[in-house]
Amino acid sequence: MNCDIERVLYTEKEIREAVKSLGERITCDYAGKAPVLLCILKGSSVFHADLMRAIDLPCEIDFLVAKSYGMSAQSSGKLRILKEPDIDIKNRDIIIVEDILDTAVTLSTLIHTLSLKEPASLKTAVFLDKNLGIKKPVKADYKCFDAENEFLVGYGLDYAERYRNLPYVGVLKKEIYTDN
Numbered sequence: 001m002n003c004d005i006e007r008v009l010y011t012e013k014e015i016r017e018a019v020k021s022l023g024e025r026i027t028c029d030y031a032g033k034a035p036v037l038l039c040i041l042k043g044s045s046v047f048h049a050d051l052m053r054a055i056d057l058p059c060e061i062d063f064l065v066a067k068s069y070g071m072s073a074q075s076s077g078k079l080r081i082l083k084e085p086d087i088d089i090k091n092r093d094i095i096i097v098e099d100i101l102d103t104a105v106t107l108s109t110l111i112h113t114l115s116l117k118e119p120a121s122l123k124t125a126v127f128l129d130k131n132l133g134i135k136k137p138v139k140a141d142y143k144c145f146d147a148e149n150e151f152l153v154g155y156g157l158d159y160a161e162r163y164r165n166l167p168y169v170g171v172l173k174k175e176i177y178t179d180n
């Protein structure tokens with residue numbers, strides 16, 4: 001285990017099983033359709049790559065770049081869209097693929113922005129849903145796991161752009177992101 005990690009929250013095996021069963025659910029729910037799996041870069045890149053291979057449908061993929069955290073361990077509360085999707089979203093079945101639902105600023109902003117482009121349907125698949133003890137402005141339509149309010153890295157999730165390549169999800173040691 002990486003020495004900056006306090007403990008492993010979800011192992012590679014648990015992740016593989018959860019993503020596989022989520023892919024099977026989406027395959028059933030979208031039977032006869034060709035959804036677009038919209039990856040919110042960069043955090044969702046690993047989840048997106050695994051999820052698309054667990055879906056047995058003629059789906060398409062696209063990418064949107066959004067930033068809310070910058071180089072800190074706290075959401076800035078504002079979202080910047082740095083790259084829009086290439087595909088024309090109008091009349092398509094869109095599934096937004098997001099790494100983690102934290103304050104939900106990212107997802108609620110994206111749902112609002114993408115709805116204006118008149119998709120046939122718009123749903124969300126999140127890898128982790130963090131329990132902040134508050135009611136969030138949006139709920140995920142599909143999710144793999146719940147998590148407590150701790151700072152997590154791995155499986156695409158970063159702190160200051162590091163740890164994305166860890167194959168598991170771990171709790172980052174506090175001393176890594178607090179100064180004292």
Ligand code: IMP
Nearest residue numbers: 043075101102103104105106151152157
């Ligand atoms: P939200 O807009 O507050 O829901 O935050 C969503 C984004 O913040 C995610 O897409 C992540 O990139 C980032 N984020 C939130 N919590 C964590 C975490 O525990 N570790 C790493 N990134 C996180």
Ligand code: MG
Nearest residue numbers: 043069157158
């Ligand atoms: Mg991030």
